[in-house]
Amino acid sequence: MDEEFTAEERKEMKAIIRQQRIVADRGPLFGRPIPKELLTPYEWKDTERARIHNVQKKYTIRRKNIRRCWNRFQLYLPELMHHGAPQKVFEMSTAHGGMLEVARHFGHEVLGNDFANRLDQHDVSASTTHRKLSDDAFEKTVTDPVVKDGMALDWPYRPIIEAIDVPISLFDAGHVPYPLEDKSQDVLICAQAIEHYCHPDHWMELMDEFCRITRKTIVIIMNPLFVHFADDKDYVAAFEKFRADLQSYKRNGFTTTSCHIQWAEALGFKLTAD
Numbered sequence: 001m002d003e004e005f006t007a008e009e010r011k012e013m014k015a016i017i018r019q020q021r022i023v024a025d026r027g028p029l030f031g032r033p034i035p036k037e038l039l040t041p042y043e044w045k046d047t048e049r050a051r052i053h054n055v056q057k058k059y060t061i062r063r064k065n066i067r068r069c070w071n072r073f074q075l076y077l078p079e080l081m082h083h084g085a086p087q088k089v090f091e092m093s094t095a096h097g098g099m100l101e102v103a104r105h106f107g108h109e110v111l112g113n114d115f116a117n118r119l120d121q122h123d124v125s126a127s128t129t130h131r132k133l134s135d136d137a138f139e140k141t142v143t144d145p146v147v148k149d150g151m152a153l154d155w156p157y158r159p160i161i162e163a164i165d166v167p168i169s170l171f172d173a174g175h176v177p178y179p180l181e182d183k184s185q186d187v188l189i190c191a192q193a194i195e196h197y198c199h200p201d202h203w204m205e206l207m208d209e210f211c212r213i214t215r216k217t218i219v220i221i222m223n224p225l226f227v228h229f230a231d232d233k234d235y236v237a238a239f240e241k242f243r244a245d246l247q248s249y250k251r252n253g254f255t256t257t258s259c260h261i262q263w264a265e266a267l268g269f270k271l272t273a274d
Contacts (some may be wrong), residue, residue: 017264026067034070038101039063048159059096061161069098072191075260076219076270080187081106087186087216092173095157097166103187104166110176112168113178113183114155128233129195129226133202134175142226150211176205180213191221200238204245211252211271218254218271220246224263243267 005013026076044052052060059065073081080087080103089103094112104110131138161168171179174197188210194203210218222243224244229235245271249256260268 025071026064027071028163029071029074032074034066035105038066038070038105040159042163044163046157049264051154051159055096060160061242062096062098065096065098066101069102072099072221073102076221076268077103077187077189077217080108088184089187089189090180090185090213091192092188092210093196094161094166094168096160097157097164099189099191100166101164108187110166112161112166113171113173114157114161114168115172117169121145126249128174128197128230130199131174133198133200133205135204173206176209178209178213182212183215186214187214187217187219189219191219192223194220195223195226200235201243203238207246207249208252211254214273220269220271221262222267222269223261224265224267 039062042060050078081090086107086109087103088111089100089108089113090113091097092098092113094100094114097112100110100112128138155170167209169179173193190210194206197203197206207218210220225236225239243266247256247259247266251270254271255274256269257272258270259266260270262268
């Protein structure tokens with residue numbers, strides 16, 4: 001495809017895509033102002049500063065997190081911002097909790113998930129990205145000292161989560177079933193996270209679990225294919241198969257009702273209960 005364009009044209013397209021990403025992430029999509037109370041800085045104890053160093057700096061800035069999440073709500077879950085009864089909103093891999101902050105602002109009951117599973121990023125064999133689902137034989141090479149004997153004692157975003165007082169359920173999303181009751185959540189959000197749970201060969205099994213615990217709506221936002229996996233033909237094939245199958249998903253009482261361009265690719269999906 002690139003052979004059809006000159007180097008200057010490719011450079012121009014990349015600049016346009018970058019600008020589109022910025023607008024989609026933090027631009028004023030509909031002109032609706034964000035409540036000022038959601039834009040104040042995080043406040044954590046001085047004793048937590050060392051812990052925050054394990055979080056990318058951009059994710060420690062609340063106003064940027066909220067603007068991005070505010071826009072995602074406007075695009076994927078406008079019904080939660082404008083009308084209807086309060087919903088139970090659950091987010092996989094909550095991180096800084098921005099999505100749940102927005103949901104809570106509109107009166108919804110929120111619950112997040114996280115797990116301290118930082119591994120050796122340079123060894124694919126020791127990475128959660130390539131493990132099988134619910135693989136008890138998977139050997140974890142832990143590089144973050146918050147895990148001991150396979151148990152999560154802490155997690156990198158804890159100071160932020162405690163500062164905004166969002167409830168969290170700690171468990172490894174790469175193991176099913178999750179410690180949640182059937183149909184216990186109205187809405188499930190999984191944004192930029194599924195890639196870290198297991199190999200894409202097993203992502204449809206994760207979808208089965210998402211559907212089990214959810215009653216109404218599921219939102220999946222995938223990351224673009226990681227560059228360092230581009231030469232792994234099996235991974236790429238599984239990644240693209242999942243993306244295509246999710247576009248036409250209809251099982252477990254859910255149907256894909258919309259697909260979204262995210263970072264200039266079709267990576268966002270909304271599923272609604274039949």
